[in-house]
Amino acid sequence: MATTSLRPCGDFRTTYKADQFLLQTRWIAIWTMLAIALLGAAPALVDGYIVSLMILIGIYGIAALGLNILVGMTGQISLGHAAFFGFGAFSSAWLNSTTGIPVFFTIPLAGLMTTAVGMIFGLPAARIKGLYLAIATLASQFILQDFFARANWFSGGSSGSLAETVTIFGFPLDSDERYYYLVLFWTLISLFAVANLKRSRDGRALVAVRDHYLSAEIMGINLTKYRILAFGISSFFAGLGGALFGHYLGYVSAEGFTILLSIQFLAMIIIGGLGSVMGTILGTAFIVLLPQFMEAFTGGMLDIFPNALAGLASGQAYIKEMSVGAAIILFLIFEPEGLAHRVKLIRQSWKLYPFSY
Amino acid sequence: MLLEVENVSLSFGGIQALKDVSFSVDEAELFSIIGPNGAGKTSMLNCISGRYTPDSGDIRFKGRSLSGLKPNHRPDLGIGRTFQNLALFDHMTVLDNILVGRHHLMKNNFLTGMAYWFGGAQHEELEHRRVVEDIIDFLEIQHIRNAVAGTLSYGLRKRVELARAVALRPHLVLLDEPMAGMNMEEKEDMARYVVDLNEEWGMTVVMIEHDMGVVMDISHRVMVLDFGAKVVDGLPDEVMANEHVKRAYLGADLGEAA
Ligand SMILES: Nc1ncnc2c1ncn2[C@@H]1O[C@H](COP(=O)(O)OP(=O)(O)OP(=O)(O)O)[C@@H](O)[C@H]1O
Ligand SMILES: [Mg+2]
Numbered sequence: 001m002a003t004t005s006l007r008p009c010g011d012f013r014t015t016y017k018a019d020q021f022l023l024q025t026r027w028i029a030i031w032t033m034l035a036i037a038l039l040g041a042a043p044a045l046v047d048g049y050i051v052s053l054m055i056l057i058g059i060y061g062i063a064a065l066g067l068n069i070l071v072g073m074t075g076q077i078s079l080g081h082a083a084f085f086g087f088g089a090f091s092s093a094w095l096n097s098t099t100g101i102p103v104f105f106t107i108p109l110a111g112l113m114t115t116a117v118g119m120i121f122g123l124p125a126a127r128i129k130g131l132y133l134a135i136a137t138l139a140s141q142f143i144l145q146d147f148f149a150r151a152n153w154f155s156g157g158s159s160g161s162l163a164e165t166v167t168i169f170g171f172p173l174d175s176d177e178r179y180y181y182l183v184l185f186w187t188l189i190s191l192f193a194v195a196n197l198k199r200s201r202d203g204r205a206l207v208a209v210r211d212h213y214l215s216a217e218i219m220g221i222n223l224t225k226y227r228i229l230a231f232g233i234s235s236f237f238a239g240l241g242g243a244l245f246g247h248y249l250g251y252v253s254a255e256g257f258t259i260l261l262s263i264q265f266l267a268m269i270i271i272g273g274l275g276s277v278m279g280t281i282l283g284t285a286f287i288v289l290l291p292q293f294m295e296a297f298t299g300g301m302l303d304i305f306p307n308a309l310a311g312l313a314s315g316q317a318y319i320k321e322m323s324v325g326a327a328i329i330l331f332l333i334f335e336p337e338g339l340a341h342r343v344k345l346i347r348q349s350w351k352l353y354p355f356s357y
Numbered sequence: 358m359l360l361e362v363e364n365v366s367l368s369f370g371g372i373q374a375l376k377d378v379s380f381s382v383d384e385a386e387l388f389s390i391i392g393p394n395g396a397g398k399t400s401m402l403n404c405i406s407g408r409y410t411p412d413s414g415d416i417r418f419k420g421r422s423l424s425g426l427k428p429n430h431r432p433d434l435g436i437g438r439t440f441q442n443l444a445l446f447d448h449m450t451v452l453d454n455i456l457v458g459r460h461h462l463m464k465n466n467f468l469t470g471m472a473y474w475f476g477g478a479q480h481e482e483l484e485h486r487r488v489v490e491d492i493i494d495f496l497e498i499q500h501i502r503n504a505v506a507g508t509l510s511y512g513l514r515k516r517v518e519l520a521r522a523v524a525l526r527p528h529l530v531l532l533d534e535p536m537a538g539m540n541m542e543e544k545e546d547m548a549r550y551v552v553d554l555n556e557e558w559g560m561t562v563v564m565i566e567h568d569m570g571v572v573m574d575i576s577h578r579v580m581v582l583d584f585g586a587k588v589v590d591g592l593p594d595e596v597m598a599n600e601h602v603k604r605a606y607l608g609a610d611l612g613e614a615a
Contacts, residue, residue, distance in 0.1 A: 229467065
């Protein structure tokens, strides 16, 4: 099995260019276009509530994608991703309010500011690995949280800061349906960027550092550079996602960026599949939708059995939280390679159908 | 002389891994290092490739001292190597493993890489892909190019490691026991590849190998290490004739090989 690829037989590549192609078969290319077209039409097709959930999946997905570069590709760990996400949110609001640069531009600029901060907090990675690095990133989570609380000039302190509505050529993105397109735009760019990174020089270098750092070094890879670069790239996406989040809510406050969210980001990429681009989005959707689903489910049960489950009513919130934890544990046990792996297997069995031996 | 090693000593705590070792390797030579387990052979390669820093002595490559030069800058100078214990990137495909060897020859970075289609990354990737395919053809690993490295057999992994070292386009390639753990047929193939590398690709080879038959067959010159010190170096026949070598190391082995 070692040498099988997911390509159907008969589908031979005649040029290296075709073989390097991002979307490995024509069908995948067609499906991708279709999916993008559908996503583009989504606000007209689905309920406003669904649109708001899709916005969240896009925003968190961008940030999780960044974390997956750090954890999945480079094999480092961060327990402070939410703090970088928050830093992006505050940065964009701050840049816009102090310099007057339009929000449309402060969103990617906030990503750049977060890159700088992420690389500074990533400096310990030059020296330490594994558990020790995890603790160092935990420190960055708390240091930044403390900074948000104290730096009134930057974050508005305990009262938080207002984030302006995005306008493009005087056209305000003031509804979910409109903001959705901005999020979709950045989500698609991020997905393509990371997929491209994975198949080019520096992406391979990041993975090489993870898999065998000693031989990576002998192959001419500067370990320190790539370990810190991974923090930089990862933080860019965290900051970009955070900025989109801030302007979506219109208000940024430090409460949302705790270690709990950092752990949720980790859950997204573990459930989705470490190092997988599409998996990241699947994992994010899973984490965003699971609580909604559990709420609907427990609500439904209460309606059907109001008496038998009377005790449940008060515990509904806990059940929601616990279900998320349980889902993560179940995933680690039964699907350690993540949703992306499951999708791959399903696709493989379709391709071979009906000759599935 | 392409490589000059002068009075190199190296110790780990109480263990003297290398004692005042000197030798030199000429351009286009196939030079073998032999010696019993723990003799310091791998330590010597590690000093050349930059993993270890000698306590004293100097190593010069193309007339320039390597002291203070970081391991990751040595491929730029033209030094490549394989490892005694496999050191592939286990979760990457064979193709990607070999492409990592091109790292120091490529220019695209994370920004141009992310913008793949714009800014030339695609063009460069394809250009290097072509070179890598030549190496894949040479080492006859076409059938596994998309396989994940960690899933391959030991013999194939050794071959992929050689491919990755060749991809560095080194002038000097250091091979640490390229045939260890292989069956007869695999050994013969590997010996042929090493000779081809040397003769057709014009690479200077320094090889550590325990199989005396192969060593005597393909090497231009041989050096013997024992307890960290050089016993002798010279033409294969001269080395075999050396009394100390016969006594200390070769006697039994040669009987087997003959
Ligand atoms: N990193 C290290 N730390 C401590 N001791 C080491 C280290 N590397 C090598 N040594 C010691 O140096 C000596 C020489 O080891 P080396 O690996 O160079 O031997 P070798 O000739 O390659 O042997 P083999 O044929 O078994 O590969 C051994 O005694 C070994 O234990
Ligand atoms: Mg050795």
